[in-house]
Structures are given as structure tokens and as C-alpha cells.
Amino acid sequence: MTTPTQTVAPRPGSRAARLGNPRAVDALKDLAIDHGVCIRPIALRRTDLATGKTELVGLPCGATLEAKCPPCAKRARRLRQVQIREGWHRTDEPVPGPEPATPRQRDLITARAHLEFERAALQLVAMEPDQRTAELERIDTAIGAVEQEIAAEGLRGSIAPGRSRTDPEDDSGPRRVRSTKRRQDVPDLPRQKVEARTVGRTYVGSDGVEHRPSMWLTLTLDSYGPVHSIHSGRPCACRRWHATDDALLGTPVDPARYDYRRAAWDAVHFPRLLDRYWQNLRRAVGWNVQYAGCVEPQRRLAPHAHFAIRGTIPRSMLELVAKATYHQVWWPAADRLRYPIDRPPTWNTTAETWADPDTGRPLATWDEALDDLDDDPDAEPAHLVRFGTQVKAKGVDPSTRDAERTIGYITKYVTKSAADCHATTSDPQRQHLDRLWHELRVTPCSERCSNWLLYGVQPKKAHGRLRPGHCKGRVHQKTTLGIGGRRVLVSRDWSGKTLADHRADAHAWVKALLGTTTEEAEEKPAVAWEMARHDDPDLPALEHRLLRSISQRIQRRTQLNAARRAVDDHAPNTREEAHQ
Numbered sequence: 001m002t003t004p005t006q007t008v009a010p011r012p013g014s015r016a017a018r019l020g021n022p023r024a025v026d027a028l029k030d031l032a033i034d035h036g037v038c039i040r041p042i043a044l045r046r047t048d049l050a051t052g053k054t055e056l057v058g059l060p061c062g063a064t065l066e067a068k069c070p071p072c073a074k075r076a077r078r079l080r081q082v083q084i085r086e087g088w089h090r091t092d093e094p095v096p097g098p099e100p101a102t103p104r105q106r107d108l109i110t111a112r113a114h115l116e117f118e119r120a121a122l123q124l125v126a127m128e129p130d131q132r133t134a135e136l137e138r139i140d141t142a143i144g145a146v147e148q149e150i151a152a153e154g155l156r157g158s159i160a161p162g163r164s165r166t167d168p169e170d171d172s173g174p175r176r177v178r179s180t181k182r183r184q185d186v187p188d189l190p191r192q193k194v195e196a197r198t199v200g201r202t203y204v205g206s207d208g209v210e211h212r213p214s215m216w217l218t219l220t221l222d223s224y225g226p227v228h229s230i231h232s233g234r235p236c237a238c239r240r241w242h243a244t245d246d247a248l249l250g251t252p253v254d255p256a257r258y259d260y261r262r263a264a265w266d267a268v269h270f271p272r273l274l275d276r277y278w279q280n281l282r283r284a285v286g287w288n289v290q291y292a293g294c295v296e297p298q299r300r301l302a303p304h305a306h307f308a309i310r311g312t313i314p315r316s317m318l319e320l321v322a323k324a325t326y327h328q329v330w331w332p333a334a335d336r337l338r339y340p341i342d343r344p345p346t347w348n349t350t351a352e353t354w355a356d357p358d359t360g361r362p363l364a365t366w367d368e369a370l371d372d373l374d375d376d377p378d379a380e381p382a383h384l385v386r387f388g389t390q391v392k393a394k395g396v397d398p399s400t401r402d403a404e405r406t407i408g409y410i411t412k413y414v415t416k417s418a419a420d421c422h423a424t425t426s427d428p429q430r431q432h433l434d435r436l437w438h439e440l441r442v443t444p445c446s447e448r449c450s451n452w453l454l455y456g457v458q459p460k461k462a463h464g465r466l467r468p469g470h471c472k473g474r475v476h477q478k479t480t481l482g483i484g485g486r487r488v489l490v491s492r493d494w495s496g497k498t499l500a501d502h503r504a505d506a507h508a509w510v511k512a513l514l515g516t517t518t519e520e521a522e523e524k525p526a527v528a529w530e531m532a533r534h535d536d537p538d539l540p541a542l543e544h545r546l547l548r549s550i551s552q553r554i555q556r557r558t559q560l561n562a563a564r565r566a567v568d569d570h571a572p573n574t575r576e577e578a579h580q
Contacts, residue, residue, distance in 0.1 A: 028546055035557075036071045037549045043532035043539055048525055056532055058545055066415045073415035080414060080488060082502050084292045084407050087495030088308050089214050089398035093198060094496030101155070108150045112159055115143050176370060178330055187324045192286035198493050200311015211397070213312050216406050217293075218392040219277065219322060220304040221266050221385075225258035227251060227300045247426030250299035255435065263302060264439040265329070265383045267482025268475050270295070270303045273327045273385045274489065281321045285313055292490045295483055296413045299422050301436055303483050306410045308396075310494070315393045322391045328381035332369040334444060335382075338456040341442065341469035345453045354458050354466075366447065366460040414488055418481040437478045445473040445484065513563045 010016035029039050038060035047054045063069040064076045087094060101109070119139045122132065150159060182188070203211045226237035228248040235241050238253050252258035274295075282289050293307030339345055345354045345363055353362045364372075373379050396403050413421040424430055444451045444459075450466035452459040459466070475484035497505075532539050540548075 025543070028543060032546050032550055033070050035550050035553045036074070037546065037553050038069055038072050039546065040069050040072075041542075041545055041549070043545075045530050045532045045536075047528045047530070049528055050525055056539060058549065064415060065417055067417065067420065077411050077415050079499055079502055079506075080411050081407050082506075083490065083495055083497070083499065084308055084410065085403075086497070086502075087290065087292060087490075088310060088396075088403070088407075089212060090199060090310060090495075091212060093493075095493050098156070102153070105150065105153050105155055108146060108153065109159060112143065112146045112150065115139055115146065116160070119143070176374070183326065183328075186326060187320060189280055189284045189321065189324045191283050194282050195287045198288050198290045198310060213395045213397050215309040215312055216392075216394055216396050216410075217291075217307045217309055217318060218304060218390075219274070219307070220298065220388045220390050221270065221302050222388040224252075224260070224263045224302070226253040227258075228253060229299070248428055250301070250422065251428040251432045255432070258435075260435055260439040261443075262383075263436060264443045264482055266385050267303055267440070268443055268445055268484065269327055269329055269383065269385045270305075270483070271485040273325065273387070274305060276327050277321060277325045277387070278491070280325050281313070281318070284317060284321055287311075288493065289313070290491045290494050292410075292494050293488075294410050294414050295485075295487050295489065296421050297418050297481050297483070301422075301433065301481050303418075303481070305489070307489075308406065308410060312395060313393075318393050319391045322387045325387060327385040329383040329385070330373065331382040331444065331447075332364075332366075332373060332452075332455070332457050333382055334452075334455045337442060337454050339454050339468070341454065344468040345456075347464040347466075349464065352464070354453055354462060363453070363456055363458045365458050366452075366462075369457045417479040418483050418487075419479045433478070433481075436481065440476055440482050441469055443475070443482075445471060445475045449473060510560065513567065514559060515563070 010020065032039050040061040040063065041058045042061055044057045044059060045054055046057050060072050060075075061069050062076075063072045066073045119136065122135055122139065125132075127135075147159065200212060200214060203213070205211060228236050228238060228242060228246070228251055230236070230242050230244065230249070236253075238248075242249055278289065278291065290310045291307045293305055295303050295305045298304050339357070343357060346357050347353075348355045348360075348362070351362065353365075355362050396406055419433070424433055442451055442454055444455070447460040449459055450468050450471045453462075453466065453468040473484060474480050475482045495502075
């Protein structure tokens, strides 16, 4: 019978004892993270153009992933939470209508109209070509000057679009269009005129109190085969009961029958499917539904999305729109690889085209492949993306604990890469991730993706630098799991503010609390900005900058806490004075 091995403390002064001591650089970065100081600051040089004086300014890196900079990622997550919170249960329209044009702006548009008429009339007058060219140049110069004045007056957009010019290098040709006739295997949707409102319906209870609830929605993709999972009240598809830390969770029950190809294609085109869903939902309910959410992978590594919706919509309508929403990918057929990655087509430098490695015959160009698709009356889309049957929706009342908990759930993984949202700790999970990634490596991501060469088609605007199987698109990276678009999705009229506006509001609140004025007493001097070089003699080392930032952050935090306490101490007196 063996006795357990006892852990012996290393001898003081030995190598093992020295390696067990904490590293100074790690302790410094951990302290910076604890105080919310960016550990990857950007050094900029600001030069006063009037005096020529230069100074170094450190700015946060602004990373949104914890793997790069935890403090900056944490601030970005909080900013998204503020954005969702401000726009979720609004009772008024966040974006007011535009103001009418001023008399000065109307006069400029009138002058622009006269110049447009004069230019059109000049085309009907008989004159020498040189004289016509000179007159056109004069009018175009006057038009440009007027349009500059119009832009300076504060009008958004342009009065007239730019005149069409033929680009000799643009070989895209006319835009291809396809019939918008709906598929016969999807349910029909009601189609209403979309009202210009974003605020949901108001309900009046039996006690006369008004309620304006909103919703939380989760959309998932279809199944690609049974996976090991935990179900309520029934065992897994493998007829076993799994624990929460089981190494098989999220992996296919039968990897050989799991449809990795469809999983990869669905992940690549999932953003387009979401766009179609919101278009269909707005047309079905008849008002401009606003949303804010995040796309993240499930444990099985398929993407799904959580959304906060302003206002309420019947759950049956949300489910009906999900069933009726689809996205067809009208690309050349890509159901099987014609060439392996280790033996792709070759580039013919003489003919400047890609050719078969064995016969030397040129591959079909992108336009030729689309022409064959258009000429085939029985052609089917290369891929069809649909939602799964699982649609979760529930109502959320404003200013409740459930609302705050839901906001935290929506933004739970926004600071992590897609592959890091769920820990991969076992060999089956790693193998599942590798199989999906290998399929994503050969899945075309766009019309110009080099992977089209593996399917016998030259991509759009092909050139000799393409490397099939090594496209640089984000969907092919192992960290994205095919989610190549934006992870955070916010509709245009959600809160009426951009992230920069929300950040400015936070700075204004801090300045007001500290008693610092936000108005500029004098005009700002003209300055020039440039990146500081790492070998600049006046640029301190990173460790010195972190030490200074930590001290500065502690001092500012102390001032802010003192200002908060002063406000809290004064608040009771203010309330008493108000009652008196």
C-alpha cells in the first residue's frame, strides 16, 4: 500500500524557491488591472502648431477583448450596457425629426437649381466643342463652389448625386438581380405599411397604472445532428444523464453524421439571416421595431443571438416570423471540393488566369459561373439558411431586477472572442472545434474568396496572389467560429446616441460632479497629432507609464469618491429644504 507523497517546501534560496516568487512585471500589470488602468496604452505626440511645443499624451488602447486589455474591455462592456439600458424602455422617440431649412440654405439651393438648369440647357445649344467644354467647366466650378457653401451651412447629405462617369477599371457590369418570389415551403407573413414610430404599446392596468413593457428574444440556428447536452426531465440523445462538467457536453453524439458543412455555411451567413428577420418583423407588425443584442456561440459552437426589443410583440408573431425567414445564397455550386488544399489550381502567368493543375484548362470565371446559374431554369441556391425551431421570448418590465439581469446576460460574452465563450477542456471538445474550423477553412466567405478555386471557379477579380484554403477573412479564423461580422448589433434608432455620445455623457457627469466646467473659455489652439515612436528618447518605458497612470487613477478615484460623499451628505438637507 503506497503512502501519499508529501509536498516539501523548497529550500530557501534554491532555484525552485526563487521561481515561486511573484514576477514584478506581472504584479504591476495585475495592480493596473485592479485599478482599471489600460495595460497597453497608446503614446501620441501632440504638437502645438503655433509654438512648436510637443508633449506626450497617453491614451487607452480601447480594446474590446479581455485577452488584450481587461480594463478597456470592461469599460467597453459597461458602455454597451448603458446603451442598452437607455434605449430599451424609452417612452419617447430617440431621434427627433430634422429642422426645416433656413432662408440662407433655401437661397443656396435655388442658386444650385439655376446652375443645374443652365448646364442642362447648354447641352441643347449649338456651339464649338472647345467652347462647350469651357462653358461646362465654368458651370461645374460654380456648382462646386455652391455645394461647398451648402455643406458649410450645415445641411446633411448632398443636394444632387455625383454625375455618372465610366470607370475603365470597373468590370463589374450591371448588377445581377433575382426574383423576390417567396419559397413555397415557408409560411406567408402579413405585410403592413411600417409606421415611423419606435416606441411600443402602452397598457393600462385595472388600477389605472400605465405599463410599457419590452421584450427579450433569443434566436438560434437549426440542428446539424444530436449533441451531448443536459435536458430538463429527460436524458441526453445518447441515453445518459450528463453532469454540468461532463467533457462530452456540446460535442456530437455521432461526429461522422454531424453536418459540419451546413454548420459552417450557416455561421458565415447568419448575419444576413438576422437582417432578414428584422425586415420581415417590421413589415409584419407595422412599426419600426428597435433592437440591441449580441451574437455569441452556443456550447455546440453554432451562433445564436440575444436581443432586447423595445415594446412588446406577441410571441406567436415572433415565432411565425422566425419560421418564415430565410436567406438564399445564390452562388455557384459548392457542395464538394474539386481540388484538395495540398493540390490547388495553378496560376497561368501568361494568360493571367487560374487553370487545372493536371490539364492546364482555365477554370470558369466568376461571371461565367453566374451565367450558367442564370441560364438554368431548375437552378437551386448554393445554400439556404434558416432559424431553428427554438425561439425564446419573454416580457421584461422597466426598472426591475429582471431587466438588469437580462442586460448583463446579453453582454456576458461581448469581451471574449467567439472561441473563448465556452471553455474547451477535453479532447472531444477540441476535436469538435478542429473539425468545424477545418470546414470553415474551405468554406467560401464572399465573391472574392480564394476558396472558390477549390470548387473549380475563379473568384471575382482573381489574381495570382490568392492562396486557396488560406483566405484572410475573419470567418476562417479559429477564434471567430465563422462569426465574421459584428458581434454587437444595435439598430439605428435605439438610443439616439453613438458610443462616443454615451462616453461623452459619462465624462460630462464626472466633470459636473467634480465641479469642473465643460465650457471652453477660449479657442483651442491648432495642434497636430502623430504616433510616438518606441525609440523616442523622451518616451518613458511602459512600466514607468503604468506606475504614473496607477497613481493618477488612485488620486482621481479619491477625488470622485469625496465628491460623491459630499453630494450624498447634502442631499438630505436639500430634501428638507424642499419640504419647508
